[in-house]
Amino acid sequence: MQAEAVLAGLDPEQRAVAEATRGPVCVLAGAGTGKTRAITHRIAYATLTGVVTPQRVLAVTFTTRAAGELRSRLRALGAPGVQARTFHAAALRQLSYFWPKVVGGDPPKIIESKIGLVRDAARECGIRESDPSKLRDIASEIEWAKVTQHRPEDYMDAASRAGRRPSTDVVEVARVYAEYDRLRRERNLLDFEGMLELTVAILHDEPQVLRQVRDQYRFFVVDEFQDVNPLQKMLLDTWLGDRDDLCVVGDPNQTIYSFTGATSSYLLDFTKEHEAAKVVRLVRDYRSTPQVVRLANEVIGRARGDAAKRHKLELVAQREDGPDPVFSEYGDDVSEVADIAQRCRKLIEEGVPAREIAILFRINAQSARIEEALSGAGVPYVLRGAERFFERPEVREAVVRLRGAARAGGDAELDGLGLIQTVRHVLMGAGLTDAPPEGAGAARSRWESLAALGQLAEDMAVDNPSAGLADFVAELEERAAAQHAPTLEGVTLASLHATKGLEWDAVFVMGLTDGMVPIKYAETPEQVEEERRLLYVGVTRARAHLHLSWALSRDPGGDRYRQPSRFLDGLTSKTGTPVPARVDRAASRRTRRSGPQPCRVCGRPLTAAIEQKLGRCEDCPAELNEEVLLALKDWRARTAEERREPAFVIFTDSTLQAIAERAPSSLDELARIPGVGRVKLDRFGSDVLSLLGGR
CATH class of the missing domain: 3.40.50.300 (P-loop containing nucleotide triphosphate hydrolases)
Incomplete structure (x- = not known):
């Protein structure tokens, strides 16, 4: 070049x-x-x-x-x-190269996690701490002290000056820190900071x-x-x-x-x-639409402090117009995650790939409810940071198979097939199928991993048409060494801190209440401003679709003590001067009017996504015509084959069960079943009603 x-x-x-x-x-x-x-x-x-x-x-x-x-x-x-x-x-790399020459002997062993050594150090200090979160907190304090070059003896003064508030008393942290360093030297270990x-x-x-x-x-x-x-x-x-x-x-x-x-x-x-x-x-923003850029500038434009004023970067959008950001208020967390799951389902039905959707939250503990809601809605998801891709058993097996095929001259043995077909042939031996399994369990996760490898081969073939299997294996090995995982086919769930450098077509930022964003531990003005920047990072991950939401209470029927994040002040018509964005209160109005959807059998409020779809508690009796359900599944299989789409994209099992139980007799009744949606109603509504009418 x-x-x-x-x-x-x-x-x-x-x-x-x-x-x-x-x-x-x-x-x-x-x-x-x-x-x-x-x-x-x-x-x-x-x-x-x-x-x-x-x-x-x-x-x-x-x-x-x-x-x-x-x-x-x-x-x-x-x-x-x-x-x-x-x-x-x-x-x-430098330490490993020079150690034998200038020091000699066995180099220290690098530890990837401090937790085990911190636990041992705490025990030596007479502190029998079994709470993993407390141990992580102590490890974080030791890491902070080391990167800022503070030794155990001056940790307490330094922590006080920096305004740090660890969950463990600073005196105990200092004692554990000193013992941690002693044990590390005694065992010839080296942490990342020591390296x-x-x-x-x-x-x-x-x-x-x-x-x-x-x-x-x-x-x-x-x-x-x-x-x-x-x-x-x-x-x-x-x-x-x-x-x-x-x-x-x-x-x-x-x-x-x-x-x-x-x-x-x-x-x-x-x-x-x-x-x-x-x-x-x-400052020319090529990622996001003018609507997203405008909101991002509004969020960061309210930043306080001299540094923010001296080094202000106001983005200038370069893309064409897109949809306005949506602000949604919900009565409770259950309603919030259920609606987000349905919005994700709708985006996928409209053609947005699941891998181009992300749901972001402030702390990892918020992921449990959205995982449940997505599973209930039949939406595949990937929890970022949960497990390293190349350490998954199915990925290790697939790489071994691909490496073996490359050594055996796999390209030639497969009659000159191109890279894509060759890789796919090998992956099929590892369990890859044309269509993914239904549901969101281990089988689906395994399929997604293998499919990601197949997609990576397609990308490589486009970039380098002459690439062969050996080139692909070399690429995989380099990616494994760098933990550079391919993109998996599923909605990404991630904390705001884990999203730096990433972007998606559609982004949902959930849980935006005071006490969460900014987090309640942010006490100083500097800490609060960092929380504002964290929200800014989340907003700027979106290319086109952006949805910001909050819930007024944790559980259905609970006290509505929460307030929207102060960072939203002035960004919606609710809190002040509006920008081109809309507040979607439909879910909130429904919740305020009637509370959670009641079970049609026993009347108990329904909170789980699967129960809301069925309209009843899972353990309540239901009138289900098994012949109708089997007929619906047969129709779905034929339709999926004709359209060359995965079966779950047509309707999930839980949606088919809800249809069979409720036996709708009109398009309006069918539309009321969660998981149907306008797009599916237009595509499949007449076929479903015709099938039900013939029974």
Whole structure:
């Protein structure tokens, strides 16, 4: 690829980033403005113009997924030799390489989780803590202390100055911290923070090692610079030395990890440290519709504090108009999740892929009810962060099968079939079928994993038509090493903190009440403002459809003591000056008028999604004509085969059971059954009524 070709298609600001190949560069990049595109094209342009060789470049980011994405894009741009890693991966690579030469003996074992060692340390201190959340809290405090360079003896003073309020008394945290460090040294263990510290120590203590590292890496790019902590900054400064070929990229509006020790001050004060730095602002939002961008600007535009005013980034939408954001108020959590599940079902019926829908919440404990509601509505979902994709048994089995087929010359053995057909043939041996199993259990999860591998093969074949099975296996192994999982076919459930760098066509942000967003633990003005930025991150994940909601009580019939999040003040007609958005109160009005739907047999309020669909308690007797249900299932199977769609897309089992029980005699009656919807009514209503009428 020619150097000028790399610049083609960049907007003026992105091009300015790409052409700034020497000296310090600070890129203030708003959400959806193409920062990854800008920095990868900058690296490629620098290598193609001879400014630097790919092997001399170190691109640092914060997640293995982001690092994998950088490497993939750089390969496509003609810079395959660039090292793109997380801080920890880069440090571990250097430590592993130099340890035998400068220290000798067995290197310390890296521990991925502090919990086990924290538990042992607590016991040694006479603290028998069995609550996992308390242990996690202590581990978080130790991590914060280490990244901010505070030792056990000064932890209490530092925590007090920082306004930290751990659930465990700071005196006990300090005692456990000291014992944790003692046990770690005694057992020759190293945590992630210690790994960075040890790398810095070796570089400072061994001049020949430092010279070798600085000779290796001369051109640095650091993404998400607003999330750098003091320990990471110390390592970066050690790598850099007195040189200035450093490009940092970040968005002060997306600073959401201060509680871990990260600080945006390094980004905001970059020009103070590097007076000759070139500053480029990326504000053209290519991700979201003008309606979503307008709301995002309104949310962050109310931010308080000097830093927010000095470094304000107001996004400018580049896409065509889309639907207005919707604000929904519900009487209780059950009503909220049930309606969200139905809205997801409707979007899928209208053609939005399930993988392009996300439901976001503040804390992981909020996921249980939405999982139940989605299962009841027949909507597949993926819980982000629950399990690493490449560690799933079915994925490991599939990779072994694919690797074996590649070694045996799988492409040739399958009579010259293309990559897609070859991979699909192998995956069928692992259990992949043309249509997914019904429901949302383990069988469906296994199918989704295998289908994701098949989709990855299709993507690779499009990008590289000459790719073979060996190339695909190599791609899988690189992704596994970087934990760069493919996209699964299901609605994504994720905490707001877990969504950085991600985007979807449709986003639901649920549970927006005071005490949740902002979280009740946010007491200082700085902590409250970070919660505002967290909401901003959630809003800016949406490309087109955006739904923000809250419930006034936890359970049906409970006291309505909750208030909408203060961050929504002025954003809806309920709370002040409206923006182009609408408040959907239909569900709330229904709840206030009649409460939860009653069981048609015993009259008890129905709270579970499956019960609401059936119109009765699961254990209440029902008049069910088994012949009708079998006839409906036979019709669904024929229709699914004709339309070449999964059976559950036509109607789920629970919807068919509800139809068989209720025996609707008109389209209006059929439409009242949850899970039918307007689209399905138009497509299948007449067929269903005709079938029922013939019985």
